[in-house]
Amino acid sequence: MIWFKRMNKRNLISTVVGVLVLTLISIFSTKSYELPKILNLIFIYSISALALNIVCGCLGEFVLGHGGFILIGYTTAVILMQQISKLFTKSMGKVYFKEILVYVVRGGELHPMGYVFIILTVIVAALITAIIGFVVGLIALGRLKGDYLAIVTLGISLIFVNVCKNFDSLGGGTGISITTTISSTPLLNLAFLVAILILILTFMGSRFGRNILACRDDNIAAEACGVPVNKTKVIAFTFSSLLAGIGGALLAFVQPQAPTAFGQDMSILFLIIIVLGGLGSLTGSIIAAILIVLYENWFCVQSWVPEFFANNPKIIYGIILVLIMLFRSSGILGKNEFTWNWFYKLFKKKDNKKETLEGDK
Amino acid sequence: MKKLFSLLVVLLLVCSVVGCKEKEAETIKLGSSGPLSGSVSIYGLAVKEGVELAVEEINAAGGVDVDGKMMKLELVDFVNDEADAKKAAAALTSLISKDVDVVVGAVTSGATEGLIAEAVKHGVPVITPTGTADKLTVGDNGDERDVRYNVFRACFYDSYQGKFMGQYAADQGVKKAYVLYNNDEDYSKGLKDAFVETATANNVNVVTAAYSKQDKDFNAFWVPILEGGYDCVYVPDYYENVYNILKTGYAKGYEGVCYGGDGWDGVIKQVKEGEDASFLENCFYTNHYFGESESPAVKTFVEKYQAKYGSIPVSFAALGYDAVYIAKQAIEACDSLEYDAVVEALTTGTFSGLVTSSTPFTFNNGNPEKAAVVITFKDGKEVEAE
Amino acid sequence: MNTLLEGLKQGLELGSIFALMALGYSMVYGIVKMINFAHSEFITIGGFLAYFITESLLKSTFGNSIWSLLIALVAAIIVCVIVAIITERFAYRPLRKKGSSRITALITAIGVSYIFSGIMNAIEPEQLQFHKFVDKNTSFYIAIITTAVLLALLTFFVKKTKIGIAMRAVSENEQAAKLMGINNNFIIALTFMIGSALAAIGVVIYLLDGECFTFEIGSVTIGLYPFVAAVIGGIGSLPGAVIGGFLIGIIRAITQVYSNIGLSSWVDTIIYGIFVIILLFKPSGLLGKDVREKV
Structure with a gap:
């Protein structure tokens, strides 16, 4: 819990207050039509981006197959939920089952049992993704590095997509979904995000975390100092795929998606997010995720926005990417973390001014 | 203080997204979604034209009679979803925030599935003009009708036309059939399964x-067909690929027949000026209606459409047109704009006088009970097959 | 047997087109150590340009003659080269000057490819069909011969000419090359130009027999395959890229001619599976050189 001690009190309190405000927004957002979806996506994209950031930012290895692991999380969650659904329909009768699970915006709310089911499903899906991630990491990380690792992970993720595409029960052409049966709430996703942030901070503060950072800064020096480089890499990769699995599983309760949507484009999207936020900066990833989600789901659908933006997101992304890389290649936050200091500075300056004014009098 | 104030403004802005729905019963608001750009844009544009024509026509005739009050129809938005499920889902939320009373959309099956995932939460009546996948109205395993209670379609569904074509092939004396389908489209897979x-x-x-x-290059795919000596190839896909496949196949010397589904509508437009279209003459596909048929409903529709847009409407335009009329008849039947009342009226009502169905029909699990027509090609034109 | 032969033939044709495109990836990676994701968009640009020029030439006095094709080809090459120079000059060179990390370079390349792909989409989202200049049989010979000739020329160029030697020097050690008086920026720009010219030639040969294509021809239809080919063959190695191209092309065509037993839906799994296995056992590709990391 090193991070906890390192954080200054003011920042800690502000963060807690911020989370509380978000919680309140999440709870009351269900009254709106668009807000829950946007919040859900923000939280889920943040989780998935954080997962990628562990490998790319903290470990310094370059992975282009993130979408594949999110796909595994998504598919496992859908299949598990379908099985749970079948089981309950059989034993309890359909009507009762629907009462427990269906979450309807108008009037209804997610039943407490629904929360339990979602959390269980997500955990199992994440574990399965982690196991697959461990195997992939074991095979690929020991032998390859740099661009080659990136390409191999991309290839592996495309194999996952191809397999899911070929079996109708795993997705098929347009994908499988459960969102008509059960869908999660922003509150739940926020809870997952906070839990994962705490988990990551704890993990990165531990011995493994420091090993990971040592590997990033210098592989050979780290090895010379007795850091088990390969083992560390595999652990980081497995941890990352565990989180990616959580992201994918949560996504399954928010929106239906076809397997092909998890291919190259999604992997690149998350790469864009973490680079935009700053490699190695956890809060940077979250900020970038917020920006991307707001751009896609809020900005583009506004009636006052020219259709050009909605129809050609690729041009906009491309221009933003190139400009950021050319003029601020470290991203929004660089390697720093977001703090509330600017917030207090705003008021501090004011106070100073007041004091001087008063002094003048 | 100024900074605090600006913060408050930002908070207010955030809260303003959390708007409440207030119904102003001035007009009946229709919302729609479909691909207006991208590879299947021809469908979205056709549906849009059909919907706009119907709205114009109904308004010119006075509007919709809701409990004795004549109300005009208003197409509040036709969102471009590029046939993408994610965008269609976003389209639905944006339509809901514009207080739509009925959603006519989406156009392609994949996008419609995305739209429905959101729509079931709001309960808004959804009439998809052209979403043919079986699962749209009943779910993946066919047992979700009580969840998707508000979803209806104006067209027949995939397994119906797949089975229809399978039967047709057998009736025509086909002995060895080959199915070339698109692995990325559930539309294609659905038709394949039913046909097989x-x-x-x-x-x-x-x-x-x-x-x-x-x-995009189908030369290699035709090799086993020509080697195996098949007398029928079933190609359930959308028109761009279909054109490619048929052209390649007949150029390679295939002499049998080719069958297809309603995704073929528009394949004739792919044939370029001066190009020999005779390769299409051994091809047959199922469609929702035939634009040059003699039935009076079709004739008046085609005339009006031609007067407005100057071309013969494809079936997608006719289905878009019909979907609006189905909505109108349902609203008139229940004299209300409440979601549940309209859904109830759609579930129980009988609908008649439509372009794509010569007989009145009711909805069974959200699917209309209507027949398909088989269309073939002659001299670069579509004709109805016997 | 006939099926297999047909598959091999189509595979060789597709393979030689992949090979031409793979050469571009391979040379650029060899010299700047960057995966040029924008290469696939050079392919698209080449295809689009050739299409629009042939369409307008067909109506002119040139008509359906070989001249329309040649003019279109040359124009496509020139435009692709210009696009490559602009990309290199304004997107990649500033990064090199700053000495940015590899991930930065890669993200920039992705950004550039997004921009081009978006523009192509905005220009023409519908499916296009290239004019049918030759039949399938002729285009097979054209593809094979062009690839063989270009490979020979390139090998000669890289091995024997002064600029080619400079190119190899830059790829070996940039700093040392600079000290030897080589103009690095010129050499790198030249590599990009050659790569994009090869992409343009490749795509025109691909389209030549009346192929249908969309704005996704570079990013989806041809997609990552040339790149995979370059990596399998060993990045930086010219014959390696060609071998990789043939391998991928033949696998793809074979799965297609045996589509009746269900091979075609597994094409991605097969190709990427082979790719991953090759890289695991020979991390630098079939003909690539092993580089040891030093302190």
């Missing part, structure tokens, strides 16, 4: 082969 099931049951020998969205 019916054809096999009728003692037709069927072999299937898959291609994916990245395949």
Whole structure:
């Protein structure tokens, strides 16, 4: 819990207050039509981006197959939920089952049992993704590095997509979904995000975390100092795929998606997010995720926005990417973390001014 | 203080997204979604034209009679979803925030599935003009009708036309059939499964082969067909690929027949000026209606459409047109704009006078009970087959 | 047997087109150590340009003659080269000057490819069909011969000429090359130019027999395959890229001619599976050189 001690009190309190405000927004957002979806996506994209950031930012290895692991999380969650659904329909009768699970915006709310089911499903899906991630990491990380690792992970993720595409029960052409049966709430996703942030901070503060950072800064020096480089890499990769699995599983309760949507484009999207936020900066990833989600789901659908933006997101992304890389290649936050200091500075300056004014009098 | 104030403004802005729905019963608001750009844009544009024509026509005739009050129809938005599920889902939320009373959309099956995932939460009546996948109205395993209670379609569904074509092939005396389907489209897979099931049951020998969205060159795919001597190839896909496949196949010397589904509508427009279209003459496909048929409903629709847009409407335009009329009849039947009342009226009502169905029909699990027509080509034009 | 032969033939044709495109990836990676994701968009640009020029030439006095094709080809090459120079000059060179990390370079390349792909989409989202200049049989010979000739020329160029030697020097050690008086920026720009010219030639040969294509021809239809080919063959190695191209092309065509037994839906799994296995056992590709990391 090193991070906890390192954080200054003011920042800690502000963060807690911020989370509380978000919680309140999440709870009351269900009254709106668009807000829950946007919040859900923000939280889920943040989780998935954080997962990628562990490998790319903290470990310094370059992975282009993130979408594949999110796909595994998504598919496992859908299949598990379908099985749970079948089981309950059989034993309890359909009507009762629907009462427990269906979450309807108008009037209804997610039943407490629904929360339990979602959390269980997500955990199992994440574990399965982690196991697959461990195997992939074991095979690929020991032998390859740099661009080659990136390409191999991309290839592996495309194999996952191809397999899911070929079996109708795993997705098929347009994908499988459960969102008509059960869908999660922003509150739940926020809870997952906070839990994962705490988990990551704890993990990165531990011995493994420091090993990971040592590997990033210098592989050979780290090895010379007795850091088990390969083992560390595999652990980081497995941890990352565990989180990616959580992201994918949560996504399954928010929106239906076809397997092909998890291919190259999604992997690149998350790469864009973490680079935009700053490699190695956890809060940077979250900020970038917020920006991307707001751009896609809020900005583009506004009636006052020219259709050009909605129809050609690729041009906009491309221009933003190139400009950021050319003029601020470290991203929004660089390697720093977001703090509330600017917030207090705003008021501090004011106070100073007041004091001087008063002094003048 | 200024900074605090600006913060408050930002908070207010955030809260303003959390708007409440207030119904102003001035007009009946229709919302729609479909691909207006991208590879299947021809469908979205056709549906849009059909919907706009119907709205114009109904308004010119006075509007919709809701409990004795004549109300005008208003198409508040036709969102471009580029046939993408994610965008269609976003389209629905944006339509809901514009207080739509009925959603006419989406156009392609994949996008409609995305739209429905959101729509069931709001309960808004959804009439998809052209979403043909079976699962849209009843779910993946066919047992979700009580969840998707507000989803209806104006067209027949995939397994119906697949089975229809399978039966048709057997009736035509086909012995060895080959199915070339698109692995990336559930539309294609759905038709394939239904065709294979019916054809096999009728003692037709069927072999299937898959291609994916990245395949544009079909030369190699025709090799096993020509080697195996098949007398029928079933190609359930959308028109761009269909044109490619048929052209390649007949150029390579295939002499049998080709069958297809309603995704073929528009394939004739792919044939370029001065190009020999005779390769299409051995091809047959199922469609929702035939634009040059003699029935009076079709004739008046085609005339009006031609007067407005100057071309013969494809079936997608007719279905878009019909979807609006179905909505109108449902609203008039229940004299209300409440979501549940309209859904109830759609579930129980009988609908008549439509372009794509010569007989009145009711909805069974959200699917209309109507027949398909088989269309073939002659001299570069579409004609109805016997 | 006939099926297999047909598959091999189509595979060789597709393979030689992949090979031409793979050469571009391979040379650029060899010299700047960057995966040029924008290469696939050079392919698209080449295809689009050739299409629009042939369409307008067909109506002119040139008509359906070989001249329309040649003019279109040359124009496509020139435009692709210009696009490559602009990309290199304004997107990649500033990064090199700053000495940015590899991930930065890669993200920039992705950004550039997004921009081009978006523009192509905005220009023409519908499916296009290239004019049918030759039949399938002729285009097979054209593809094979062009690839063989270009490979020979390139090998000669890289091995024997002064600029080619400078190119190899830059790829070996940039700093040392600079000290030897080589103009690095010129050499790198030249590599990009050659790569994009090869992409343009490749795509025109691909389209030549009346192929249908969309704005996704570079990013989806041809997609990552040339790149995979370059990596399998060993990045930086010219014959390696060609071998990789043939390998991928033949696998793809074979799965297609045996689509009746269900091979075609597994094409991605097969190709990427082979790719991953090759890289695991020979991390630098079939003909690539092993580089040891030093302190």
